[in-house]
């Protein structure tokens with residue numbers, strides 16, 4: 001059959017609240033034109049993020065009931081640990097309440113002047129590195145910076161640039177190399193096994209530890225199976241194990257491919273580092289057999305990790321995101337090509353060439369999609385990544401994108417058809433859309449809380 005169906009049926013439903021344009025105008029104004037500040041019941045289709053927004057399965061809800069809330073040594077922890085180890089294969093597992101807590105603990109002790117290279121850091125990863133005074137450096141392959149360029153593994157790291165970086169700055173300046181799979185910042189693009197192997201080889205030559213930001217490891221495994229020679233007959237689980245076998249450890253947000261609503265963890269083979277990290281964990285997250293999660297969360301993740309590598313699930317997941325991308329592209333909407341694993345990224349710079357970067361074309365487009373159809377998306381452009389240039393102006397981000405992140409197992413195809421229609425209608429009157437300016441902003445991660453106004 002050509003039609004790929006959702007490989008589940010719906011057991012419990014949550015009504016959507018339909019609003020008028022006038023209601024949405026008032027809500028957007030009250031939110032300072034920042035979609036993070038909207039109340040979610042003022043949103044019809046919420047594509048702000050795929051993080052923690054997925055639907056759990058009946059088996060996950062059943063596992064929740066089994067959650068054992070003992071402070072120390074809970075059986076829920078041991079089920080969680082076993083589920084993680086069976087995929088990641090690393091010796092030590094450290095539970096955290098979500099991905100950024102894993103990052104904060106992994107990066108504790110970084111020093112000013114040190115550099116953490118990545119294919120492209122996620123925003124919280126970058127912020128946690130910079131909070132220690134170190135630098136977060138993106139060295140994706142050149143293709144990753146050209147939205148229209150098709151490449152099967154557009155999330156790959158530029159290993160020549162990595163080699164050069166280590167030569168220039170010396171091994172001590174590079175405490176670890178990180179690769180994000182799939183690469184969220186570059187458009188949810190996969191990283192090939194060959195590239196992971198090449199990164200490993202560079203790290204081995206210089207004795208630098210290699211960690212994977214593993215948030216979407218299952219989606220990445222599926223892309224490797226589909227696109228990389230030699231993997232067509234391998235299961236997503238086998239591919240995931242091979243990926244992790246190339247790294248010394250990983251950070252994970254279970255809110256993505258953990259299919260859970262909260263949670264995260266660190267894995268590592270480094271015993272000394274694991275001991276240090278556990279001490280930090282106890283200081284701020286919790287004891288080492290729960291780390292900021294409830295026993296029921298540990299259970300939901302253990303079950304989620306088993307489900308996320310299911311081939312029918314992954315086929316549906318990747319295909320349903322592609323479906324949105326293909327519809328938009330066929331209608332002439334510029335998107336990052338090819339479609340990523342968890343999201344479609346609209347190229348706001350191409351759609352709104354009349355809005356200069358400092359007037360935040362991505363945010364302007366995201367606000368318009370909300371006003372027109374109640375869709376909440378997320379700007380990934382100069383609001384998120386713009387930097388002061390030291391002369392009162394700003395260095396814009398490399399790309400002005402709007403991310404439509406698709407929550408896992410939540411929306412049906414007709415919801416997505418509606419989304420495509422809203423975007424097509426918005427694109428048709430793009431010339432009328434106006435830019436925005438920032439009226440208030442915090443010192444870091446400004447996109448979460450900044451207030452804006454139309455220019």
Ligand SMILES: *Cc1c(COP(=O)(O)O)cnc(C)c1O
Nearest residue numbers: 098099100122124184215253255
């Ligand atoms: C979500 C995400 C994180 C951070 O995880 P949280 O659970 O949101 O704290 C880190 N890296 C990537 C690639 C992510 O997508």
